Amino acid sequence: MKAAEFETQIQRLVSTYGKAQYSEERVKIIWREVQSLSEADFSNIIEKMISECRQAPLIQEIKDYSAQAKIVQFNKKSNHTLSGQGGCSTCKGTGTVLVRRLDDLTPWAFRCDCEAAKLRNFKYPQWANAHKSAYKYV
Numbered sequence: 152m153k154a155a156e157f158e159t160q161i162q163r164l165v166s167t168y169g170k171a172q173y174s175e176e177r178v179k180i181i182w183r184e185v186q187s188l189s190e191a192d193f194s195n196i197i198e199k200m201i202s203e204c205r206q207a208p209l210i211q212e213i214k215d216y217s218a219q220a221k222i223v224q225f226n227k228k229s230n231h232t233l234s235g236q237g238g239c240s241t242c243k244g245t246g247t248v249l250v251r252r253l254d255d256l257t258p259w260a261f262r263c264d265c266e267a268a269k270l271r272n273f274k275y276p277q278w279a280n281a282h283k284s285a286y287k288y289v
């Protein structure tokens with residue numbers, strides 16, 4: 152998504168929840184978190200948050216909602232291209248490792264360290280064995 156598209160979408164939150172919640176600093180952090188999403192996905196996330204969040208959604212909510220969107224996006228793709236790519240027990244051939252942080256249960260997606268992931272060029276951080284102590288599989 153382009154910065155201008157992001158601005159347009161953020162304005163929807165600002166007009167719903169008020170300017171005070173969305174300082175320049177906070178908006179910058181949100182931008183870092185969501186820039187890999189498409190505008191359409193981010194727009195859907197905003198819509199969902201506006202309909203579901205009673206209070207201004209900040210970085211934690213946006214992370215949760217965007218992680219969910221990544222999962223949906225991925226599942227859509229996987230139906231078309233992934234059949235027959237099984238074999239890896241960590242990601243079950245999907246290339247993506249879906250986990251939750253043990254401390255706050257935030258959902259995260261990582262890129263698996265296997266052939267299925269290499270084929271797909273995901274932007275998620277690389278999954279490593281060291282992560283196992285801080286995350287649990289979904």
Ligand SMILES: [Zn+2]
Pocket residue numbers: 239240241242243244245246247263264265266267268
């Ligand atoms: Zn794998």
